[in-house]
Amino acid sequence: AKLAREAELCYASVAMVTDYDSWHPDHGAVDISDIIRTLTGNADKARKLVAGLPDLLGAAREPCPHGCDRALEFALLTAPDKRDPALMAKLDAVAGRILGAGAA
Structure with a gap:
C-alpha cells in the first residue's frame, strides 16, 4: 500500500x-x-x-x-534546486509527474 x-x-x-x-x-x-x-x-x-x-x-x-x-503534490519538502538529479531520474517511473522535467 x-x-x-x-x-x-x-x-x-x-x-x-x-x-x-x-x-x-x-x-x-x-x-x-x-x-x-x-x-x-x-x-x-x-x-x-x-x-x-x-x-x-x-x-x-x-x-x-x-x-x-x-x-505527492504536497509531500516533497526538498527544494527543487537541492534535489539530486541522479536520484530524480531513478524516481521518475513513480514520481515523474511531480519530479519530471518542467515540474517545480
Missing part, C-alpha cells in the same frame, strides 16, 4: 478466508486438505478478479475522489 500511494495509484486489499472456524472450540478439527482446497479455490477467484479489472475499470480515468492520484 505504501508504494502504491507513492506511485499515486488507487489500491484495495482483497482478503479471502481459508479456515474461519479454526479458532472455534465447538467446531470439529479441520483437515489440511480442506484448507488447501479452499486456498486453491481462493487463488482461482483472485486470478479471475485480477483478469476482470481492466474491463471493470475501463480506459477512461477521472480524478480520484480520495486524492490517490495527487498524493
